[in-house]
Amino acid sequence: MATGAASSRNRKPARIAADWRGVLARWLRRIGGVLLLLILAAGLAIWWAARWTPPREQYPIQGVTIGAANGVVHWGSIKAAGADFAYVMATDGTTGLDPMFARNMTAAREAGIQTGAIHRYSLCQLATDQAANFIRHVPRRADALPAVVWLDYDDRCPDRPTRALLLSELATFLAQIEAHMGKRSLIAPGPAFEADYKVTEGIARTTWLRRDFFEPDYGAHPWAMWQANNYVRLSGADGTVGWNVLRGEGEAP
Template sequence: MTRARIVLIVAAVLAVATLIGWRWSLGWAPATARFAVQGVTVSAADGAIDWPMVRAQGADFAFVTASSGTARDPAFEGNWNAAHAAGLRHGALHRFSLCESTADQVTAYLTTVPRAADALPAALALDVAEDCDAHPTRAQVLSAIRGFLGPAEYHDGRPMMLRVSAAFEDEYRVSEAIVRPLWAERAFLEPAYLARPWRLWQANPARRIDGVARPVAWSVAAP
């Protein structure tokens, strides 16, 4: 067998292995034997959602994006009501921006999310965005986060959860400074980058499930 043919065979095997791994990753979720409570995060970008089907796929809860920066999510009300009707516990999520006014972000959130005693505590998503090149100091970032949490938590009547990406935590060490329930992110492997134990773990950022046209972020609650 020639060297060229061996190279082609190896390349083909690697391509097949990659395809199998990719397909496996799309359907993967942590075992329910250990992580009994699991759920999704959705936004308008996910399109129309068949919520009873999402529940049938094993979702116990849903975090529904309410606002991103100063923009209100146009699908929030429909997803919020439909998740409730399907029997899923549901909470609101705001994606925080370092490039937009904190006061305007508060306004977008407060004018979108209703007060609901039966809802899950809301979540504030903190991540380094590719479309934002701002580099404020840690003190400025912590002050802005606290500036959002104050009115948002007064509105909701309970503390918010902080969903902190590894990159954001590495730069600003939020979990050391602001004591709130934490939501970590790491694909496939349990995260350990936060200063305190996490309550939720976003384990698969792009899981394919029936009921949603696009892959959705899939999270689990700590056992």
């Protein structure tokens, strides 16, 4: 009897250990299932984000933002993807030039896509010097879309001028590049920049605003162009491109 009782006592810890191993195995399977679902959901979200563009019936005119980060672009593929126009990164501050600018502009036009140039405005450099850089590299063409002044903070530039100084300098820059291009420019302030400087209140220009997946809710007046998705992936371009829509119907701005 003593031997049987001892044997029974020895089996109890073994059963308890086995039960715990079973419970742990079940929890691990459940956790693994949840992790798998999360991974699949994340993958689906990334896939969706890389392909989403606003509906054509609401925004008939749509286009892309392209720069050197997109490599050698196959513009025929960009046209086939539905781009009616393209804004191409051109100049940056007083000396910056996108190395693919001239190639992109020529190839896009050859593919039947309207083109316009973008200048990244620097808070650390004089407006007249920045305008000279733009004028030096961006030729005047009657068929070009209006130039765009990209307004955003840059880690390379710590300066934060007063609003009055910024608006004065920006007005100088616009006057000089508009005299060169023969048409008024667009301004494209980012949300944080606009919140700090209220550029759309101080500069009377058509606005291009930015917000992924949802219409922009900032700016002093309604946007004319909206960068709706900065994560679009297209056959014919490396990395991601910005996808833009024009408010209403008609030609690109």
